Amino acid sequence: MDQRGTGFTRAILFCRQLDPNQDVNRRAIEREMGGSIRFFPLPCSGRVDPLYLMRALESGADKVYLITCPEGACRYREGNLRAKKRVAYTQGLIEEIGFARERLELIVPSAEKRVTIDELTRDILAREAAIGTSPVKGK
Amino acid sequence: MITAERKPISEIKEMIAPYRKILVVGCGSCVAECAAGGEKEVGLLSSALRMDAKASGKEIEIKEITLDRQCVYEFIDHLAEIISQYDAVLSLACGAGVQAVAEVFPKAPILPALNTTFLGETKEAGLWVENCRGCGDCKLGVFAAVCPVTRCAKGLFNGPCGGSKTDRCEVDPDVPCAWQLIVTRLEDMGQLDLLRKVHPPADWSKQQGKGPRKIIREDQRT
Numbered sequence: 001m002d003q004r005g006t007g008f009t010r011a012i013l014f015c016r017q018l019d020p021n022q023d024v025n026r027r028a029i030e031r032e033m034g035g036s037i038r039f040f041p042l043p044c045s046g047r048v049d050p051l052y053l054m055r056a057l058e059s060g061a062d063k064v065y066l067i068t069c070p071e072g073a074c075r076y077r078e079g080n081l082r083a084k085k086r087v088a089y090t091q092g093l094i095e096e097i098g099f100a101r102e103r104l105e106l107i108v109p110s111a112e113k114r115v116t117i118d119e120l121t122r123d124i125l126a127r128e129a130a131i132g133t134s135p136v137k138g139k
Numbered sequence: 140m141i142t143a144e145r146k147p148i149s150e151i152k153e154m155i156a157p158y159r160k161i162l163v164v165g166c167g168s169c170v171a172e173c174a175a176g177g178e179k180e181v182g183l184l185s186s187a188l189r190m191d192a193k194a195s196g197k198e199i200e201i202k203e204i205t206l207d208r209q210c211v212y213e214f215i216d217h218l219a220e221i222i223s224q225y226d227a228v229l230s231l232a233c234g235a236g237v238q239a240v241a242e243v244f245p246k247a248p249i250l251p252a253l254n255t256t257f258l259g260e261t262k263e264a265g266l267w268v269e270n271c272r273g274c275g276d277c278k279l280g281v282f283a284a285v286c287p288v289t290r291c292a293k294g295l296f297n298g299p300c301g302g303s304k305t306d307r308c309e310v311d312p313d314v315p316c317a318w319q320l321i322v323t324r325l326e327d328m329g330q331l332d333l334l335r336k337v338h339p340p341a342d343w344s345k346q347q348g349k350g351p352r353k354i355i356r357e358d359q360r361t
Contacts, residue, residue, distance in 0.1 A: 051179050054186040093183065096148040097191040135194030 008129055009036050011056040013048055014067035014117055015083075016041040017075055018109070025118040037121070045069065046079025050090040053104055057094065062134045064104050067120055070111035080108065102131050140260065141169040141233040142267045143176060143253035148187060151229065154250045155188070158226035159198055163188075163252075164218065164240070165205035166232040173267050175253050176231030178205040184231065184252060209236030215243045222247055275345030275352065281333050283324035288341065290317035296338040 016022045026039040038061070042048060045068035056064045066087055068080035084106055091101035107124070109115050145151075155161055163185045171177025185201045192199035202225065206214045209232035218240070222228065227248040230237045233255040241249040257269035272289045278296075279286060288294050292310035299318035302309035306319040325331045346352075 049179065051182045051186070054183055054190075058186045058190050093148075093187055094190075097187050098194065099190070136190050138193065138196065 006036070008062050008133060009038075009060060010124070011038050011040065011059075011061035011064045012067065012121060012124070013040040013042055013045075013052065013056070013065065014120075015045040015069050015074075015080070016043065018067065018069055018115075018120075019117040022117045025116050026121070029118050029121050033125075039117070044074065044076050044079035045083035046074070046076060046081075048083050048086055050086050050093065053087065053090045054093070057099070057103060057134065058136060060134060060136055062103070062137075063129055063131060065107055065124060066104070067107045067109065067117070070109050073111055084108075099135065100131055103134065140172055140258065140267075141235070141255060142173040142257055142259050142269075143170045143233050143255045145175055145180065145184065145231075146252055146254055148184075148191070151184070151188070151250075151252055152191065155199075155227060155229060158248070160200045160225045160227075161188070161202075162218070162222060162225040162228045163201055163203050164209065164228055164230050164232070165203075166209040166230075166236050167205050167207045168209075170231060170233055170236075170253060171205075172261060173259075174265075176233075178203075181205050181231055184229075209233075210239045212239070212243060215240055218244070273346065274341060274343070276342055278338070281336065281338075283321050283328065283330070283333075285317055285320045285324060287317050287321065290314075290320070294341070296341065298334070 014022070019025055022041055026041070030037060030039065040052070045066060048066055053064055053066070066083055068074070068083050071080065074080045087104055087106045091104050094103060095101050107120065109120060163181050165171070165178055165181035166176050167178065174180065181203045185203045189199060189201055202221070204218070206217055208214045209230065218228075222244055227250055228240060228244070229250050229252050230240055231252045232240070233253065234251065237249055237251045241247075258271040258273055259267045259269045262268045270286055270289055272286070274288050287296055292308055292314070293300055295318065299316060300309070303316035303319060304312070306316055308314040308316050322331070322334070325333060
């Protein structure tokens with residue numbers, strides 16, 4: 001579905017080891033989607049801190065995604081496992097203030113087929129967000 | 140190290156409800172080490188409170204600051220220039236830090252964001268365990284540096300209770316029997332003879348019953 005102009009904004013933090021051409025591939029999507037999507041490449045998804053996720057939500061992202069390497073494929077061994085725990089921690093924190101935990105989503109691509117960041121993003125965009133705009137934006 | 144945990148956000152929200160401008164103050168020492176009150180935790184809590192306020196249409200202004208230590212006046216003084224601009228201070232320090240700040244700024248509401256829990260060590264990443272009760276009468280020298288007051292569920296001074304199973308405490312099987320640790324370490328050090336001495340009950344008056352304890356060192360005073 002074409003989600004341009006819906007006002008729904010996404011922040012996508014991702015492990016840049018996933019896609020050797022991530023710079024070119026993500027910029028193509030950014031051009032297409034304008035300000036409704038922002039990418040934040042990380043050297044490893046284990047570099048993510050709950051604070052990054054909170055600041056993304058606080059800045060008005062309606063939904064924040066963290067894309068890790070496939071399980072067992074982290075070049076730093078357990079970065080993606082740590083990322084999973086940090087997302088879970090942050091989900092608990094936002095639930096405490098009445099935000100749906102679905103505002104944060106962890107995406108772990110399958111190890112069977114190598115995918116690029118633009119393909120992963122198109123998959124995200126093809127799905128219904130299943131969540132409204134962020135309460136941070138006011139009613 | 141003093142350990143602490145963040146209070147539930149609902150409790151924090153209730154405390155700060157009467158105030159609009161909040162100074163959120165972290166402490167860069169013990170509570171930073173136990174991931175409860177350092178700079179990151181100040182950021183997380185501030186973000187959460189701002190998001191909550193926006194979502195409920197309330198106006199709130201939060202400034203984040205983290206002192207190296209909240210229990211030492213020289214560091215607390217860093218707040219002197221800004222504290223008057225805020226309605227309240229939300230402190231992410233241990234109870235000692237909260238009270239020290241309150242003492243320096245008698246007219247400012249100083250609210251605790253943490254529950255101070257125990258004196259402990261960082262056992263591994265993300266795991267802190269209690270190993271000192273601050274009893275004021277340390278006997279680690281005779282107990283192979285394993286504190287029976289803290290680490291034995293029954294606080295026994297003269298040998299194990301006999302209830303441990305496969306070196307685990309009968310009160311909590313997740314916890315190693317302190318007396319098993321004491322005996323093993325004394326064996327390893329060839330100092331089992333230390334256990335021949337019978338120890339009288341602890342002198343709890345050094346820990347409690349006389350109000351707040353204090354230490355005075357004249358050579359350190361000005």
